Amino acid sequence: MPRATTNSDAFNAVAEPRRREILTLLTLREHPVGDIVIALRLAQPSVSKHLRVLRDVGLVRAHRKGRRVLYRTNAAAIRPLYEWTKTFERFWEHQLLRIKERAEATAQKSHPAVPNHKEET
Protein backbone atom coordinates (compact mmCIF):
# COMPACT_ATOMS: atom_id res chain seq x y z
CA MET A 1 0.00 0.00 0.00
CA PRO A 2 1.39 3.41 -0.90
CA ARG A 3 1.16 6.51 1.22
CA ALA A 4 -2.23 8.18 1.55
CA THR A 5 -2.77 10.78 -1.13
CA THR A 6 -1.85 14.37 -0.36
CA ASN A 7 -5.44 15.41 -0.83
CA SER A 8 -6.87 12.76 1.49
CA ASP A 9 -6.85 15.06 4.53
CA ALA A 10 -5.33 18.18 6.03
CA PHE A 11 -2.51 16.24 7.73
CA ASN A 12 -1.23 14.97 4.41
CA ALA A 13 -1.78 18.28 2.65
CA VAL A 14 0.31 20.32 5.09
CA ALA A 15 3.15 17.81 5.14
CA GLU A 16 4.54 19.62 2.11
CA PRO A 17 6.50 22.73 3.22
CA ARG A 18 5.59 24.78 0.15
CA ARG A 19 1.92 24.24 0.89
CA ARG A 20 2.44 25.51 4.42
CA GLU A 21 4.10 28.61 3.03
CA ILE A 22 1.17 29.15 0.70
CA LEU A 23 -1.27 28.89 3.59
CA THR A 24 0.67 31.46 5.56
CA LEU A 25 0.75 33.81 2.60
CA LEU A 26 -2.99 33.51 2.00
CA THR A 27 -4.00 34.04 5.59
CA LEU A 28 -3.98 37.81 6.00
CA ARG A 29 -5.72 38.46 2.71
CA GLU A 30 -6.60 36.74 -0.54
CA HIS A 31 -4.10 36.65 -3.38
CA PRO A 32 -4.12 35.64 -7.04
CA VAL A 33 -1.97 32.71 -8.17
CA GLY A 34 0.59 35.06 -9.71
CA ASP A 35 1.40 36.56 -6.32
CA ILE A 36 2.29 33.16 -4.96
CA VAL A 37 4.45 32.41 -7.97
CA ILE A 38 6.44 35.55 -7.28
CA ALA A 39 6.50 35.30 -3.48
CA LEU A 40 7.57 31.66 -3.33
CA ARG A 41 9.57 31.66 -6.58
CA LEU A 42 7.82 28.55 -7.82
CA ALA A 43 6.74 27.69 -11.35
CA GLN A 44 3.12 28.60 -12.04
CA PRO A 45 1.96 25.02 -12.71
CA SER A 46 3.49 23.92 -9.41
CA VAL A 47 1.57 26.58 -7.56
CA SER A 48 -1.68 25.65 -9.28
CA LYS A 49 -1.15 22.02 -8.33
CA HIS A 50 -0.43 22.85 -4.71
CA LEU A 51 -3.53 25.03 -4.62
CA ARG A 52 -5.54 22.19 -6.07
CA VAL A 53 -4.50 19.94 -3.19
CA LEU A 54 -5.21 22.61 -0.59
CA ARG A 55 -8.58 23.25 -2.17
CA ASP A 56 -9.48 19.57 -2.20
CA VAL A 57 -9.10 19.35 1.55
CA GLY A 58 -10.78 22.69 2.19
CA LEU A 59 -7.67 24.50 3.39
CA VAL A 60 -8.18 27.28 0.84
CA ARG A 61 -11.18 28.81 -0.89
CA ALA A 62 -11.11 30.35 -4.35
CA HIS A 63 -13.19 32.64 -6.51
CA ARG A 64 -12.64 34.19 -9.89
CA LYS A 65 -12.19 37.94 -10.28
CA GLY A 66 -11.79 38.68 -13.96
CA ARG A 67 -8.86 36.73 -15.33
CA ARG A 68 -7.52 36.09 -11.88
CA VAL A 69 -8.48 33.50 -9.35
CA LEU A 70 -8.21 34.75 -5.80
CA TYR A 71 -7.33 32.32 -3.07
CA ARG A 72 -7.56 32.66 0.67
CA THR A 73 -6.82 30.37 3.58
CA ASN A 74 -9.73 28.73 5.32
CA ALA A 75 -8.26 28.71 8.83
CA ALA A 76 -11.07 26.56 10.21
CA ALA A 77 -9.70 23.59 8.27
CA ILE A 78 -6.45 23.82 10.23
CA ARG A 79 -8.24 23.53 13.53
CA PRO A 80 -8.38 19.71 13.63
CA LEU A 81 -4.59 19.63 13.40
CA TYR A 82 -4.38 22.13 16.23
CA GLU A 83 -6.77 20.12 18.38
CA TRP A 84 -4.84 16.92 17.82
CA THR A 85 -1.48 18.46 18.70
CA LYS A 86 -3.00 20.23 21.69
CA THR A 87 -3.79 16.79 23.13
CA PHE A 88 -0.10 16.48 23.94
CA GLU A 89 0.36 19.94 25.43
CA ARG A 90 0.24 18.91 29.07
CA PHE A 91 2.84 16.24 28.42
CA TRP A 92 5.49 18.49 26.99
CA GLU A 93 4.77 20.94 29.77
CA HIS A 94 5.30 18.14 32.24
CA GLN A 95 8.60 17.37 30.57
CA LEU A 96 9.71 20.99 30.78
CA LEU A 97 8.79 21.06 34.46
CA ARG A 98 10.98 18.04 35.16
CA ILE A 99 13.87 19.56 33.25
CA LYS A 100 13.51 22.72 35.30
CA GLU A 101 13.40 20.77 38.55
CA ARG A 102 16.56 18.93 37.64
CA ALA A 103 18.31 22.15 36.74
CA GLU A 104 17.39 23.65 40.09
CA ALA A 105 18.51 20.54 41.94
CA THR A 106 21.87 20.77 40.17
CA ALA A 107 22.23 24.45 41.02
CA GLN A 108 21.40 23.51 44.59
CA LYS A 109 24.31 21.08 44.71
CA SER A 110 26.82 23.54 43.25
CA HIS A 111 25.78 26.53 45.36
CA PRO A 112 23.83 25.21 48.34
CA ALA A 113 21.98 27.81 50.37
CA VAL A 114 22.32 25.32 53.20
CA PRO A 115 25.57 23.31 53.26
CA ASN A 116 25.16 19.83 51.88
CA HIS A 117 27.15 17.21 53.77
CA LYS A 118 25.49 14.06 52.46
CA GLU A 119 26.76 14.30 48.87
CA GLU A 120 30.35 14.21 47.71
CA THR A 121 31.22 16.29 44.62
Place this chain on the structure above:
Amino acid sequence: MPRATTNSDAFNAVAEPRRREILTLLTLREHPVGDIVIALRLAQPSVSKHLRVLRDVGLVRAHRKGRRVLYRTNAAAIRPLYEWTKTFERFWEHQLLRIKERAEATAQKSHPAVPNHKEET
Protein backbone atom coordinates in the same frame (compact mmCIF):
# COMPACT_ATOMS: atom_id res chain seq x y z
CA MET B 1 10.63 15.24 -7.37
CA PRO B 2 8.83 12.75 -5.14
CA ARG B 3 7.22 13.58 -1.84
CA ALA B 4 9.52 14.28 1.09
CA THR B 5 10.30 11.11 3.02
CA THR B 6 8.11 10.24 5.98
CA ASN B 7 11.09 10.52 8.28
CA SER B 8 12.16 13.93 7.03
CA ASP B 9 10.23 15.79 9.73
CA ALA B 10 7.37 15.55 12.23
CA PHE B 11 4.83 16.92 9.73
CA ASN B 12 5.45 14.06 7.33
CA ALA B 13 5.66 11.46 10.09
CA VAL B 14 2.26 12.27 11.59
CA ALA B 15 0.53 12.38 8.20
CA GLU B 16 0.04 8.62 8.58
CA PRO B 17 -3.02 7.88 10.79
CA ARG B 18 -1.55 4.71 12.29
CA ARG B 19 1.45 6.66 13.47
CA ARG B 20 -0.81 9.17 15.16
CA GLU B 21 -2.61 6.33 16.92
CA ILE B 22 0.72 4.96 18.07
CA LEU B 23 1.72 8.33 19.47
CA THR B 24 -1.53 8.57 21.40
CA LEU B 25 -1.06 5.09 22.79
CA LEU B 26 2.49 5.78 23.92
CA THR B 27 1.73 9.08 25.61
CA LEU B 28 0.44 8.06 29.03
CA ARG B 29 3.11 5.45 29.59
CA GLU B 30 5.70 3.47 27.72
CA HIS B 31 4.75 0.24 25.98
CA PRO B 32 6.57 -2.64 24.28
CA VAL B 33 6.06 -3.22 20.57
CA GLY B 34 3.79 -6.19 21.23
CA ASP B 35 1.25 -3.99 23.00
CA ILE B 36 0.93 -1.83 19.91
CA VAL B 37 0.53 -4.87 17.70
CA ILE B 38 -2.41 -5.97 19.83
CA ALA B 39 -3.95 -2.56 20.42
CA LEU B 40 -3.85 -1.44 16.78
CA ARG B 41 -4.22 -4.90 15.25
CA LEU B 42 -1.32 -4.37 12.95
CA ALA B 43 1.33 -6.85 11.87
CA GLN B 44 4.45 -6.69 13.99
CA PRO B 45 6.79 -5.65 11.13
CA SER B 46 4.43 -2.79 10.26
CA VAL B 47 4.54 -1.54 13.81
CA SER B 48 8.33 -1.75 13.91
CA LYS B 49 8.52 0.23 10.70
CA HIS B 50 6.19 2.93 11.96
CA LEU B 51 8.19 3.14 15.17
CA ARG B 52 11.34 3.49 13.15
CA VAL B 53 9.92 6.53 11.37
CA LEU B 54 8.68 8.07 14.61
CA ARG B 55 12.05 7.46 16.21
CA ASP B 56 13.93 9.03 13.30
CA VAL B 57 12.10 12.30 13.78
CA GLY B 58 12.31 12.18 17.58
CA LEU B 59 8.60 11.65 18.17
CA VAL B 60 9.28 8.56 20.28
CA ARG B 61 12.13 7.37 22.48
CA ALA B 62 13.05 3.75 23.04
CA HIS B 63 15.09 1.66 25.44
CA ARG B 64 15.56 -2.04 25.85
CA LYS B 65 14.23 -3.88 28.90
CA GLY B 66 15.18 -7.51 28.58
CA ARG B 67 13.79 -8.90 25.36
CA ARG B 68 11.40 -6.04 25.00
CA VAL B 69 11.94 -2.57 23.65
CA LEU B 70 9.86 0.01 25.43
CA TYR B 71 8.69 3.04 23.51
CA ARG B 72 7.22 6.29 24.77
CA THR B 73 6.07 9.45 23.07
CA ASN B 74 8.33 12.46 23.20
CA ALA B 75 5.62 15.12 23.37
CA ALA B 76 8.12 17.95 22.93
CA ALA B 77 8.61 16.90 19.32
CA ILE B 78 4.94 17.56 18.62
CA ARG B 79 5.19 21.12 19.84
CA PRO B 80 6.42 22.64 16.55
CA LEU B 81 3.29 21.32 14.85
CA TYR B 82 1.19 22.86 17.60
CA GLU B 83 2.95 26.19 17.27
CA TRP B 84 2.46 26.27 13.54
CA THR B 85 -1.24 25.49 13.69
CA LYS B 86 -1.67 27.97 16.55
CA THR B 87 -0.58 30.69 14.14
CA PHE B 88 -3.99 30.42 12.54
CA GLU B 89 -6.02 30.35 15.73
CA ARG B 90 -7.11 33.98 15.68
CA PHE B 91 -8.27 33.60 12.10
CA TRP B 92 -10.65 30.74 12.66
CA GLU B 93 -11.89 32.52 15.75
CA HIS B 94 -12.53 35.57 13.62
CA GLN B 95 -14.46 33.39 11.20
CA LEU B 96 -16.59 31.94 13.98
CA LEU B 97 -17.31 35.44 15.25
CA ARG B 98 -18.58 36.51 11.84
CA ILE B 99 -20.75 33.43 11.56
CA LYS B 100 -22.23 34.20 14.95
CA GLU B 101 -22.86 37.82 13.97
CA ARG B 102 -24.67 36.78 10.83
CA ALA B 103 -26.78 34.28 12.74
CA GLU B 104 -27.79 36.98 15.19
CA ALA B 105 -28.55 39.42 12.39
CA THR B 106 -30.81 36.81 10.80
CA ALA B 107 -32.58 36.15 14.09
CA GLN B 108 -33.00 39.91 14.39
CA LYS B 109 -34.84 40.02 11.07
CA SER B 110 -37.19 37.14 11.89
CA HIS B 111 -38.04 38.28 15.41
CA PRO B 112 -37.10 41.95 15.66
CA ALA B 113 -37.14 43.42 19.17
CA VAL B 114 -37.61 46.74 17.41
CA PRO B 115 -39.80 46.66 14.25
CA ASN B 116 -37.74 46.73 11.08
CA HIS B 117 -39.28 48.87 8.34
CA LYS B 118 -36.27 49.27 6.06
CA GLU B 119 -35.99 45.65 4.88
CA GLU B 120 -38.56 43.70 2.88
CA THR B 121 -38.79 39.98 3.53
Place this chain on the structure above:
DNA sequence: TTGACATATGCTTATATGGGAATATATTAT
Protein backbone atom coordinates in the same frame (compact mmCIF):
# COMPACT_ATOMS: atom_id res chain seq x y z
C1' DT C 1 -12.10 37.36 -34.29
C1' DT C 2 -7.47 37.68 -32.82
C1' DG C 3 -4.13 38.26 -29.40
C1' DA C 4 -2.48 38.80 -24.73
C1' DC C 5 -2.81 37.50 -20.08
C1' DA C 6 -3.87 34.27 -16.09
C1' DT C 7 -4.59 29.85 -14.52
C1' DA C 8 -5.35 24.80 -14.91
C1' DT C 9 -4.40 20.29 -16.64
C1' DG C 10 -1.85 16.47 -18.86
C1' DC C 11 2.28 13.91 -19.50
C1' DT C 12 6.79 12.09 -18.08
C1' DT C 13 10.29 10.60 -14.64
C1' DA C 14 12.82 9.36 -10.40
C1' DT C 15 11.76 8.11 -5.99
C1' DA C 16 9.37 6.78 -1.63
C1' DT C 17 5.79 4.48 0.17
C1' DG C 18 3.01 0.70 3.47
C1' DG C 19 1.79 -3.87 3.78
C1' DG C 20 2.96 -8.91 3.37
C1' DA C 21 6.10 -12.66 3.78
C1' DA C 22 10.47 -14.27 4.97
C1' DT C 23 14.41 -13.76 7.54
C1' DA C 24 17.83 -11.64 10.71
C1' DT C 25 19.14 -10.10 15.33
C1' DA C 26 18.88 -9.89 20.33
C1' DT C 27 17.71 -11.72 24.79
C1' DT C 28 16.29 -15.11 28.09
C1' DA C 29 15.38 -19.91 29.60
C1' DT C 30 16.61 -24.76 29.72
Place this chain on the structure above:
DNA sequence: ATAATATATTCCCATATAAGCATATGTCAA
Protein backbone atom coordinates in the same frame (compact mmCIF):
# COMPACT_ATOMS: atom_id res chain seq x y z
C1' DA D 1 24.43 -24.99 22.74
C1' DT D 2 19.54 -24.97 21.65
C1' DA D 3 15.00 -23.38 21.75
C1' DA D 4 11.63 -19.86 22.52
C1' DT D 5 10.36 -15.11 22.59
C1' DA D 6 10.49 -10.23 20.99
C1' DT D 7 11.77 -7.01 17.72
C1' DA D 8 14.05 -5.33 13.44
C1' DT D 9 15.24 -5.65 8.67
C1' DT D 10 14.95 -7.04 3.80
C1' DC D 11 12.64 -7.84 -0.45
C1' DC D 12 8.50 -7.44 -3.11
C1' DC D 13 4.84 -4.56 -5.43
C1' DA D 14 1.21 -1.22 -6.71
C1' DT D 15 0.65 3.44 -6.33
C1' DA D 16 1.31 8.42 -5.60
C1' DT D 17 4.17 11.93 -5.75
C1' DA D 18 6.54 17.01 -7.20
C1' DA D 19 8.80 19.24 -10.68
C1' DG D 20 9.47 20.37 -15.66
C1' DC D 21 7.49 21.14 -19.96
C1' DA D 22 3.81 21.55 -23.19
C1' DT D 23 -0.77 22.57 -23.83
C1' DA D 24 -5.64 23.52 -22.72
C1' DT D 25 -9.08 26.65 -20.77
C1' DG D 26 -10.92 31.04 -19.47
C1' DT D 27 -11.17 36.11 -19.59
C1' DC D 28 -10.44 40.65 -21.23
C1' DA D 29 -8.98 44.18 -24.95
C1' DA D 30 -8.65 45.96 -29.54
